[in-house]
Amino acid sequence: MSQEKPRILVEHSKSNHKTIKVNGIYIHSRYNPVKEAKSFATASFDENASGYLVLGSGLGYHIDELQSLLEEAGQTHKRIFVIEPNADVFELADTYFDFTTSMKNRFYTDIEFDELFFNEEFVSFLAMKPKILIHPASYNANKAFFESFLTYKCKNSYSEYSEYRSAAPCTEDLKKDLKNVRKDLQKQTKLTNDEQLLLATYEFLG
């Protein structure tokens, strides 16, 4: 069964700013999206945050406000990563705000949630433990996607590692979890460099 494309409607708010409705849900205020975005950004801003992962771009008002707060606080080095599952919504946002002005920020759209966890830059960003900001209306409009994203657990099988490598350092039982492969390797009397490196990596856990 093919998934139905969400219905998107662009409207003008009372403050004459644009707002959108996705499948009947207003993503921004019908009255004043800028004022709403300001209070969202102010409440979310944290001087000590290493960066921000925003779930839902909408038309980008809250991201723009957050960027302004970072500039005011002299924290322009901090990055904002945004996930907007709906490519049409993101495209609209891109026409209203020029997100390319800040080269350090990243926007992910039209992507499977698990693909993100294989993206090196995204993983590096997560490693910094950014503050996660949920844009409530966008979240509700893409609930299934964001819930899957937030509850994702990776498969840690050896086959994934071996497939990723051109040659598997060990061919037996590829379904095994990498952590179990480690235990097996610790008992071996001969190790290849790749296997030695796998063990070296797990030494980081102490």
Place this chain on the structure above:
Amino acid sequence: MKDILIINLKRFGDITLSTRLAYSLAGQGHNVHFLCFKEFSGITNIMNPKINFHYIDRKRIEFILKSQLVNDHLAIDELKKTINELKEYDWDEIHNLSNDKIASRIIPTIMSENTKVRGVQYRDNELIHSGSWEIYFNNIANELTTYPVSLHEIFFRLSGHKDSTDSTLFTRSASHEETVLKNFEKIRQKFSSYGNDIRLMGITPFSSSREKDISSDEVVSTIEALKARSPYIIPILIHAPIQAEKNAVKEILEKLNNNLITIECDFAALVSVVENIDLLFSTDSLFVHMANVLKTPVICVSNGPSPTLFQGTLGASDLILCREDIYANHNTRSATVEESTNTNWGEAYSQIITSHVQNPREINSEVFEELGINAVIPSHTQDGFVSYKNISLKPNHKDSQMLYVLQRNFFLKMLTATPINMKEITEELKKHDGLESFITEEKEKILNVTKKVLNCLRVTKVQGQNSSTIINHMSEIFSFLDNKKSLLYAPICYFYVECSQAPAVATQEEKLKYFEFKLFNLKNNIQALFQFLKDIEVTSLDSKNQSTVNRHREQRF
């Protein structure tokens, strides 16, 4: 010119200390590289560009491994990035100065057949030591109740090179240099009424480990007491531009009504600051190692969980302070646990700072005794290293000092064949009442263990002997490892490590030959220890007789 890689995967202080080796080697014209964790690049960024740094992003690797979101293979790939960088070289030498499992596992993946490895490394799943100093560093140093050979000396002994570090290890920016000199001149002018006596004293109370820090209250009371006692010593609080330190400084400033000079500086500016102060009062941290390189005198407060004679500052006129209460709390190996005192530490520190500024080499041990502080002073040895002396008069510290002198000299004799200046040692040891009984006890233990070694040797010669009988005999020898205060600990520990590295593929007969050879080595080392103790006994007896004769002469006179 050799391609040399030095690995230290520890923290700021150890990295700073081990870059001395890197810089000394670079000074000899070698192509020197250094591997450390990326989070410590702040300090490596200000090192002389003669050292080429490589980094492992530990935080990222740990995040990936701990997270259930990301497949662990990304962590392996992350490590592999650095490994691939290092594989581009054909290393002549690799020095593992961090003695940890990560470095030991990495080494086989980047070395070639011709690489000479100093320090421990894994061969498959076996940990291999390439020499005596490696065994000392990996198996003995941290087990002893004192730390007879400092980490600085271990690094250089292990690598077989001399320390020729000078202040050019660190780079300085002209603008920072100018600002610091200008501001320090202003401070000197402001306090010009003290004339030539004025001393700018940097205070660096913060380290990467909170338990090592000098507390805010102690900083405040030290500064207040100094103002009353020696107003010509101008304290300057130095801190990093990080939130935790900013908060602590704010608290200190509030308590002192903002009446304190503070400097917030990053690593780039730190070199100019530390180089231009007259004295550094610091916790045991990278600041101390930096001050050593820049030849700035140091009073180091050692609050960490280390024995009092652990490695410390290296300057000839420096002073290490170890508080009795902290020492007792941390050092579970300490024989005597002292109750914590109600000493006003600020008052005590200010008294010590003042007398040290007035006369760095005049140490009155009684003063420290009253204050409940052990003072340790470094002194330079002929071969360019440092030995430490605890000047405390308390019995347990006197015993530690005696053990330190004996262990240090015996280890150096065993590991370097350095000729021992028996007169010098005896001069040092004659102050210790327990020497005679210690030697008597040690000699008894030596006789005991010698019997066991000979027994074991006899068993290895019996044809067709089964291995369990030999193992039983060896276990009896290893039981002496329980006593870490005994001088026998080191030779037996060497034997233990060598036995555990017995060639795995050898036949039973070859194995027996290997053990027999190692048992002979052990026997020789024990004999050397016996001779060492005997020499001390004789020299100290001579010295005693001589002093008795002198006393009689004086009395007659």
